[in-house]
Amino acid sequence: MTVSQVSSDIGRPYEECGVFGVWGAPDAAALAALGLHALQHRGQEAAGIVSHDRERFYQHKGLGLVGEVFGDQRTIATLPGDAAIAHNRYATTGATLLRNVQPLYADFEFGGLAVAHNGNLTNAATLRQALVRRGCLFQSTTDTEVFVHLIAISLYANVLDRLIDAVKQVKGAYSLIALTEDGMVGLRDPLGVRPLILGRMPGNGAWVFASETCALDIIGAEFVRDVEPGEIVVINAGGLRSIKPFAESGSRFCVFEYIYFARPDSVLEGHPVYQARKQIGIELARASAVDADVVVPVPDSGVPSAMGYAAESGIPFELGIIRNHYVGRTFIEPTDQIRNLGVRMKHSANRAVLEGQRVILVDDSIVRGTTSRKIVDMVRAAGAREVHMRISSPPTIHPCFYGIDTPEESKLLAATHSMEQMRELIGVDSLAFISFDGLYRALGYENRGAAQGHYCDACFTGDYPISLVDRDGALVA
Ligand code: SF4
Known part of the structure; x- marks a missing residue:
């Protein structure tokens, strides 16, 4: 199969999206909906939130603007918990299918994992073909699912090591937020082409990841810093940890x-x-x-x-x-x-x-x-x-x-x-x-x-x- 055949099978790869995550705040899903609202300019075709209440995951996704998908308080009420990650999707023609709407959620042997990602992998088709040959069954046409399968087949024992294993195999420009049963992870590609920032809410000290600072402002969170190129920031009950699995290679932030x-x-x-x-x-x-x-x-x-x-x-x-x-x-x-x-x-x-x-x-x-x-x-x-x-x-x-x-x-x-x-x-x-x-x-x-x-x-x-x-x-x- 040629590259172009693979590409056309999975739809056009280009997408620009907004991502948001919050850890440690009551009503996390409501905050996530507000964050998505502030990031609406980054994607207007679909929106999704996955929350976790320290027992199980909940998700709601839909096509349309954030207000259309999450405007009803009853929808937010179906997403309990103090942790949530969220995604605004922009997709080109043909790919606006509900199964492509993020965050993607999957059950693994180590527990559940939700992933929301902004950007584009430049080796997505290559990896996808290799994964399909290994028997992976893809449910969507998004690059995000490549991460999910790489995590699933990784031989490392814990979720963090599997995630690091996955990011070392992908090439591209991306920011990613993941939610596990006991933590939230935010990371940027080694050159930091796509944005991701870290914030914190005054009062309860909840941690926030977002594509842009405007999503902090809407919920009254304070800017802490940009996630660094190639950095993996892990937030859990033990606090915040920074992991740098790549050799330092500078920054090539998108000037556009x-x-x-x-x-x-x-x-x-x-x-x-x-x-x-x-x-x-x-x-x-x-x-x-x-x-x-x-x-x-x-x-x-x-x-x-x-x-x-x-x-x-x-x-x-x-x-x-x-x-x-x-x-x-x-x-x-x-x-x-x-x-x-x-x-x-x-x-x-x-x-x-x-x-x-x-x-x-x-x-x-x-x-x-x-x-x-x-x-x-x-x-x-x-x-x-x-x-x-x-x-x-x-x-x-x-x-x-x-x-x-x-x-x-x-x-x-x-x-x-x-x-x-x-x-x-x-x-x-x-x-x-x-x-x-x-x-x-x-x-x-x-x-x-x-x-x-x-x-x-x-x-x-x-x-x-x-x-x-x-x-x-x-x-x-
Ligand atoms: S500068 Fe241009 S080519 Fe580079 S990431 Fe931004 S839009 Fe893409």
Whole structure:
């Protein structure tokens, strides 16, 4: 069997999700539902919680937004206990099946185990094929189940050693939270590409894991620290223990979390996301100034950068596009048709701001270009005299294999078109992207060189820091 056959059998591998876990708090499931609510932007197709009351596990999962799955207090009441882990799922087309919704739960000889994971394994198909050959029966198409089977077949005696055995076999970008009968475990991949933070609740001292700090804020928990790249943090009745099973290999945190994915009120790896986005806008204004009357963000992720651009340029910031917040994010809806529909449903032009004006539009990225084109058309239809587009990421020219859904290279506008062709296709008077130096200056470095080796920016550079085992054909037919 070839790699591509395996891949298509298990569905597209890309997913970006939110994870949350709490240990030692009464009403853990209610806290987990709140945490998921704060992480809703990371996945909107399904949500799940597994709780434990020191006797047995309970679970509830469903398709839809957190409010739809856990909005009823009676549902939370079916999840007793002082420990819970939770997951928001985003999946591409075809894979939104209830059996794929996390956390995944399994009974082992050592007891029950629930696992929730965010990211993507780059050797999932390879491992899956080997596991299937050994007789493992997969119930879902998620990478998470690979962890579960690796733990199941491990020859180590206790669950922690089995988990370490499993993470040593996987390759990829992931954060993972696991719940056992007597502990909660949080871990990050050896390069820390995907985020995971540790927090603690004042008063009862309950420990919390979450993808982003905004999930601590909603429950009043305090930020303790980022889980380190390659670190396994174990929490149980004996307190907290840190295990580092990998040789130190630095950090390659996903720079796109700052540009688009994370919530602006989160702090990731010590950098407030809002400040980073605003500073990117300042850098954009310095590098690609143009005469205009208004700076208009494409809401919501373009807002802080547009504020930075306006502050630096002295051009007024105006809400020339109004977003309807009751529609899911365009970027993570599954088909072109829905995506296009989503833009019309989601954004409206504010004619009072745009008519007769020279407009600078600030957006976070251009992926396929279809969304940008529609927004520009809408702004022109509302009477804008000129439209200049400024983008707070470098051109996206490669797909992400580490957990952010991006189309293949041939569908990425910047991979297949020159700057002038893109400008023409999108229909703007001028187009500019943040430079690499500007991006990294916004994150506090002198220039790109100074940040070299600290971040993953592979979708802009093609410099993939983790080997792409499945893609590069390590799988033997
Ligand atoms: S390839 Fe891009 S989106 Fe993917 S982890 Fe790297 S920086 Fe993030």
